[in-house]
Amino acid sequence: GAVVSQHPSRVICKSGTSxxxxxxxxxxxxxxxxxxRQFPKQSLMLMATSNEGSKATYxxxxxxxxxxxxxxxxxxxxxxxxxxxxxxxxFYICSAxxxxxxxxxxxxxxxxx
Amino acid sequence: EDKVVQSPLSLVVHEGDTVTxxxxxxxxxxxxxxxxxxxKKAPTFLFMLTSSGIEKKxxxxxxILDKKELSSILNITATQTGDSAIYLCAVAGGSNxxxxxxxxxxxxxxx
Numbered sequence: 001g002a003v004v005s006q007h008p009s010r011v012i013c014k015s016g017t018s019x020x021x022x023x024x025x026x027x028x029x030x031x032x033x034x035x036x037r038q039f040p041k042q043s044l045m046l047m048a049t050s051n052e053g054s055k056a057t058y059x060x061x062x063x064x065x066x067x068x069x070x071x072x073x074x075x076x077x078x079x080x081x082x083x084x085x086x087x088x089x090x091f092y093i094c095s096a097x098x099x100x101x102x103x104x105x106x107x108x109x110x111x112x113x
Numbered sequence: 114e115d116k117v118v119q120s121p122l123s124l125v126v127h128e129g130d131t132v133t134x135x136x137x138x139x140x141x142x143x144x145x146x147x148x149x150x151x152x153k154k155a156p157t158f159l160f161m162l163t164s165s166g167i168e169k170k171x172x173x174x175x176x177i178l179d180k181k182e183l184s185s186i187l188n189i190t191a192t193q194t195g196d197s198a199i200y201l202c203a204v205a206g207g208s209n210x211x212x213x214x215x216x217x218x219x220x221x222x223x224x
Contacts, residue, residue: 034211045214046211100145102205102210104156105155107154
């Protein structure tokens, strides 16, 4: 199989603090990982593409200094939401690419108070 | 810019009905079209389609891709209340197989 985990599954933080979300491919190596954001009643929106060992490619309108992505190994990518604000509250989902398919993590629900 | 359009955006049916969900796309360097079912958490994979005209089936669900029309349909026969969910269509494009999602179809199956 191809399993992707995310941690934490749910996090509540105060406005102004930073939050780190981890995405791991458990049984395969993923040269490419993707980070998505989903607001209530909306579809998944790609935030950035993360390639191991190189800088992430951000989609238009996504602030790279606010959403820091690190893909340090073939099985781990992290997304850090810096200086979080209530409008960053959302469901963050990662996926890892294996050959031609993508496998999704279970998602992280971030609430910023 | 890559685009995926799904229709209808929402649909309410009775148990036992058959539904057809539509997806059309404009994508640079098309790789594949995927269907997902999303309930309360992350999407779960249903189908991946790469070849035109070949139907994929899984139980009561089936899907087919038409590369000439740049579209796909997802059929669900004999619907059950457990089929109630958002059905997402996504298209993978480019060297990274980046996914572009449609807005989804919210399906509600009433008993």
